[in-house]
């Protein structure tokens with residue numbers, strides 16, 4: 240069985256972000272980068288699947304982006320993936336989801352993967368489209384927002400997270416693309432010995448220029464921080480009266496007190 | 500000349516940071532208040548491979564380099580100085596001398612339980628009448644058949660309370676001073692090893708600081724480390740390496756305190772502005788960061804020298820000296836930036852201030868570091 244995990248390297252979300260000069264993306268200069276949090280669950284699920292099925296499983300981790308993304312790939316290798324593919328693209332930040340999915344599909348098409356894991360979305364761009372588009376391009380089933388995953392033979396049962404606390408049980412057959420929601424599993428820490436062992440694993444570099452690039456379907460015109468909100472509401476007065484007024488505000492303006 | 504961490508080092512740093520954020524940071528205060536690092540945490544640290552970072556894979560280590568070890572101790576110490584020195588003392592003061600001076604057999608026998616974390620290591624050097632003056636130790640040994648018999652007392656032993664593996668320094672003739680000292684690998688669960696007490700102390704309260712008496716402790720002859728009379732050299736070499744670990748601990752504590760000071764200064768408003776916009780606070784932050792970065796360069800360089808098998812005694816003394824004084828300075832300023840809150844233990848910098856202080860004392864006081872540096876500089 241061949242498994243592919245697609246991961247993205249994103250800025251550390253603790254960073255302080257600035258919009259870049261041409262106003263279409265963030266200034267990357269001083270940022271620290273890490274593996275997209277959703278993708279850690281994707282990697283973990285792939286590795287758990289390998290552990291469940293035994294030796295006949297080969298897990299490839301793939302990332303598209305500039306040179307720095309090999310750091311995220313090495314982490315995935317240290318978590319237990321078998322090999323890594325780096326689609327090298329210094330201009331990945333300027334590409335939109337259709338193009339990214341297109342480049343990944345261009346690589347993955349000939350590889351006959353049975354199962355593809357991606358994160359539900361990236362923490363920076365947040366389009367939640369790459370996994371879905373990749374499935375479309377590869378002609379595979381796609382199941383999104385997965386919070387529970389069980390594989391038996393070539394049949395998969397998953398639980399999907401819906402809005403409002405609802406869940407959906409879904410069954411499907413491989414091959415398929417699964418996009419992983421936070422909480423799907425508990426991503427492991429790469430241990431020091433595994434970090435060392437990962438250095439021996441294959442890391443294949445494929446220039447994006449060697450792969451077919453799709454036409455962009457959308458363009459980001461402008462990135463901007465939201466306008467600053469006015470100062471909050473300050474309630475003053477007697478404590479009983481205050482509690483009543485606060486209750487009224489919560490009822491009127493928020494959903495926190497609504498049942499079900 | 501490269502001043503950037505390699506990607507491999509960053510992967511390690513990132514992984515340890517995740518581990519620390521989830522497993523250590525949430526309980527750092529509890530470790531201080533309970534005067535104990537939970538056994539489950541020690542087990543997790545072992546499983547993570549943090550107790551054998553740069554030891555070869557053949558002995559159960561991770562086979563990484565010394566800079567990786569430094570980065571790991573630094574990350575851990577950002578959250579908890581106690582856990583930082585547990586790892587550092589175990590690795591530098593016990594595993595390292597066995598690796599450097601042990602026979603093949605000794606390494607095979609003693610290192611795997613240490614790297615797996617089944618045994619926690621320590622160094623038993625200090626005595627009531629021998630601190631800075633290492634050559635003055637009074638613990639004696641004599642040979643009896645196929646064993647050495649040790650008698651004396653050892654004090655302030657980090658990790659001692661785990662009763663794991665100890666490197667014990669003893670003399671067969673006190674009159675010979677440093678020439679009479681030998682080093683032994685001792686199972687601290689042996690008969691005759693008696694814990695007198697675990698000290699109550701200012702900082703790193705999660706660690707054991709143990710006083711032992713050694714009453715006719717029989718050590719198999721095969722546990723002599725190096726040759727007879729080589730003990731003083733082993734102790735000095737061991738401390739040279741250990742100082743890099745202490746520097747990493749101090750660096751981590753200082754970074755932890757700066758991190759908290761920065762976020763506090765941005766949030767705390769007085770006179771209608773965040774205090775981070777006041778020059779008096781800004782200058783503190785600038786000095787703190789500059790001291791931290793210079794400590795980092797010294798510490799990483801000492802690690803690189805040791806890794807490259809180049810002389811590093813002076814550099815390890817300098818990095819320990821500078822990083823420890825930086826930790827004291829930075830944590831002091833961190834409390835000042837936090838104002839009254841800094842003095843109250845909800846804000847953590849109070850603990851860091853207490854934890855920092857020891858780094859100026861152990862593995863050679865800073866006076867001794869200056870003696871070492873000056874001697875090498877002027878001789």
Ligand SMILES: Cc1cc2nc3c(=O)[nH]c(=O)nc-3n(C[C@H](O)[C@H](O)[C@H](O)COP(=O)(O)OP(=O)(O)OC[C@H]3O[C@@H](n4cnc5c(N)ncnc54)[C@H](O)[C@@H]3O)c2cc1C
Nearest residue numbers: 622623624625630631655656657708860861862863864866
């Ligand atoms: C928490 C803790 C953990 C420790 N862990 C360990 C451990 O794991 N293993 C171990 O063996 N020991 C350990 N120690 C002991 C520690 O290494 C010693 O306390 C330290 O080396 C200083 O020795 P001393 O306390 O006897 O001080 P002293 O040597 O009595 O020094 C007192 C003062 O005199 C100064 N001084 C002494 N000689 C000179 C000189 N020649 N020139 C200038 N100034 C001098 C010192 O710098 C110091 O200011 C630990 C101590 C503590 C507090």
